[in-house]
Amino acid sequence: MGHGIAQTIALAGCQVQAYDSDSGLTSALHDRVKKNLQTMVANGALSNVDEDSVLSRIQRCSSETEALSDSDFVIEAIAEDLAVKQAFFSRCEDIVSESTILASNTSSFPMSAMASELKHPERAINTHWFNPPHIIPVVEVVPGVKTDEETIDKATTFLKALGKHPVRIHQELPGFVLNRLQVALFREMLDLVGRGVISAEDLDIAVRGSLGLRWAAVGPMKVGDFGGWDILSKVYQVLASEIRSDTSLPEVLQDMQYSGDVGLKAGKGFFEFPSEDQHEVVADKDQKFMAWAKLLKDAYQDSSDRS
Numbered sequence: 001m002g003h004g005i006a007q008t009i010a011l012a013g014c015q016v017q018a019y020d021s022d023s024g025l026t027s028a029l030h031d032r033v034k035k036n037l038q039t040m041v042a043n044g045a046l047s048n049v050d051e052d053s054v055l056s057r058i059q060r061c062s063s064e065t066e067a068l069s070d071s072d073f074v075i076e077a078i079a080e081d082l083a084v085k086q087a088f089f090s091r092c093e094d095i096v097s098e099s100t101i102l103a104s105n106t107s108s109f110p111m112s113a114m115a116s117e118l119k120h121p122e123r124a125i126n127t128h129w130f131n132p133p134h135i136i137p138v139v140e141v142v143p144g145v146k147t148d149e150e151t152i153d154k155a156t157t158f159l160k161a162l163g164k165h166p167v168r169i170h171q172e173l174p175g176f177v178l179n180r181l182q183v184a185l186f187r188e189m190l191d192l193v194g195r196g197v198i199s200a201e202d203l204d205i206a207v208r209g210s211l212g213l214r215w216a217a218v219g220p221m222k223v224g225d226f227g228g229w230d231i232l233s234k235v236y237q238v239l240a241s242e243i244r245s246d247t248s249l250p251e252v253l254q255d256m257q258y259s260g261d262v263g264l265k266a267g268k269g270f271f272e273f274p275s276e277d278q279h280e281v282v283a284d285k286d287q288k289f290m291a292w293a294k295l296l297k298d299a300y301q302d303s304s305d306r307s
């Protein structure tokens with residue numbers, strides 16, 4: 001995640017000081033970003049880009065202290081381990097100024113827990129990006145209980161300046177909002193596929209060409225308004241008790257864990273991914289993400305032109 005976040009910030013014209021405890025990854029950062037930029041231009045996600053100038057804004061640092069010094073906004077995308085993140089933020093406070101924003105890209109920990117040892121927890125905030133971070137527009141902005149409004153404003157303004165769509169989350173719930181929705185939907189989808197009600201392939205076709213399209217175009221809550229909540233209330237009452245609601249791992253997932261067929265990295269999940277094709281499969285997926293992200297950007301542009 002870190003390289004895509006660094007790329008997005010440099011592309012927007014800001015200076016980045018990047019550090020990974022794996023020095024090989026820090027050294028490879030410019031190559032990774034360069035490849036991403038070329039793919040984005042080739043797929044129309046960027047009209048043109050001065051690669052050298054973007055890369056010149058990403059300083060590859062040989063220590064954490066070098067990366068943190070004189071920074072206005074820190075974003076950590078390190079290991080998903082609460083103690084590691086807490087220790088990182090404590091070290092930050094010894095180096096950065098009192099006004100520096102401390103942001104985490106954690107997928108799961110509330111900022112209140114990560115900032116519990118901080119002298120100034122009011123400037124700490126979760127900014128939860130989505131993979132690939134240089135393509136997916138939305139970033140969840142989740143303040144901790146001690147985060148102040150100024151920090152929320154600064155984080156939101158910064159993300160907007162990067163071309164992102166920050167969305168404020170008002171309570172520190174596990175999984176924030178979007179991962180909760182993803183799990184809720186996966187529970188039902190995996191149940192239906194596991195029971196043989198629909199194949200994985202047909203489920204993807206069905207969702208992409210119906211719910212996914214409507215949600216991408218206007219969003220699920222507006223789809224509800226268009227459909228009418230009176231009708232949806234009736235459907236809800238009939239179906240709510242029918243859909244899966246327990247907390248155990250769906251059987252189909254248990255089987256996949258057992259067989260080791262856990263997806264792309266194993267060469268097989270619901271679909272087959274021969275190892276010789278994996279690079280192409282990922283490139284094709286990223287290309288599709290870029291095409292749809294561009295459509296979404298154009299759609300937002302159209303609506304702001306009209307307003």
Ligand SMILES: NC(=O)c1ccc[n+]([C@@H]2O[C@H](COP(=O)([O-])OP(=O)(O)OC[C@H]3O[C@@H](n4cnc5c(N)ncnc54)[C@H](O)[C@@H]3O)[C@@H](O)[C@H]2O)c1
Nearest residue numbers: 001002019020021022025077078079080105106107129131
């Ligand atoms: N992968 C995703 O889809 C995704 C999505 C949203 C959020 N996140 C979150 O982003 C963070 C990073 O996820 P990732 O998938 O990029 O993980 P990753 O393992 O690919 O990358 C983490 C990197 O951090 C480095 N690192 C670990 N500890 C470090 C330290 N103390 N100082 C400097 N570098 C350190 C590692 O060498 C590694 O390169 C996690 O908190 C994760 O939950 C991941």
